Amino acid sequence: MTISHFAAVLLFSLFTSIVFAITQRSEPKSMVRFGALCFALFVGGTVAMSWAMWLIKH
Amino acid sequence: MTIEGQVPVVAGGKTLDSNASSSVSPALVLLAGWLFPGAGHLLLGKWVRAALLMVSIVCMFAIGVALQGKIYTPNTGEPLDMLGFVGDLGAGLLYALGRLLGWGQAPVLAAVADYGTKFIVVSGLLNVVAAVDAHSLATGRKHS
Numbered sequence: 001m002t003i004s005h006f007a008a009v010l011l012f013s014l015f016t017s018i019v020f021a022i023t024q025r026s027e028p029k030s031m032v033r034f035g036a037l038c039f040a041l042f043v044g045g046t047v048a049m050s051w052a053m054w055l056i057k058h
Numbered sequence: 059m060t061i062e063g064q065v066p067v068v069a070g071g072k073t074l075d076s077n078a079s080s081s082v083s084p085a086l087v088l089l090a091g092w093l094f095p096g097a098g099h100l101l102l103g104k105w106v107r108a109a110l111l112m113v114s115i116v117c118m119f120a121i122g123v124a125l126q127g128k129i130y131t132p133n134t135g136e137p138l139d140m141l142g143f144v145g146d147l148g149a150g151l152l153y154a155l156g157r158l159l160g161w162g163q164a165p166v167l168a169a170v171a172d173y174g175t176k177f178i179v180v181s182g183l184l185n186v187v188a189a190v191d192a193h194s195l196a197t198g199r200k201h202s
Contacts, residue, residue: 008125011177
């Protein structure tokens with residue numbers, strides 16, 4: 001199986017966010033909010049760090 | 059006897075939550091949750107959480123294996139290899155299954171295979187987090 005680097009980021013972020021949401025919050029509504037926040041931070045953080053490394057190299 | 063709307067208080071200042079399961083031993087919940095992802099929550103009757111945890115952790119482990127990630131074996135070599143083994147061990151029976159079937163033994167040559175190794179380690183660590191969460195629900199430390 002081969003997947004792109006970005007697909008790997010999305011899958012990792014999705015599954016990790018689900019587990020974090022369920023284990024770190026008690027109410028379903030706050031679980032959804034926290035899960036979405038974790039997912040956005042994982043993906044956004046990875047994209048931001050990727051651009052930062054690109055800028056450092058160039 | 060308790061007044062309606064009040065949470066009964068036990069010795070030591072700890073409160074018992076109404077959702078805490080008294081019929082299932084917290085230690086059993088912790089063990090089941092470690093052995094199979096989501097089993098701890100399943101024992102507590104939290105079906106949706108159990109299903110989501112099981113799907114997430116099993117998929118993460120399976121993707122890691124499919125990407126030809128490495129499954130660590132017990133070792134006393136590099137500290138990172140030892141930590142990798144500890145992380146993998148968190149997956150419980152999934153780790154045992156992987157070792158029995160000889161998965162994850164090929165050398166890591168591609169970048170995505172290294173991602174696969176990380177997927178496997180993190181699935182084990184997330185399984186430990188899920189098992190501890192189930193234990194907290196069983197003891198009443200976490201309300202719901």
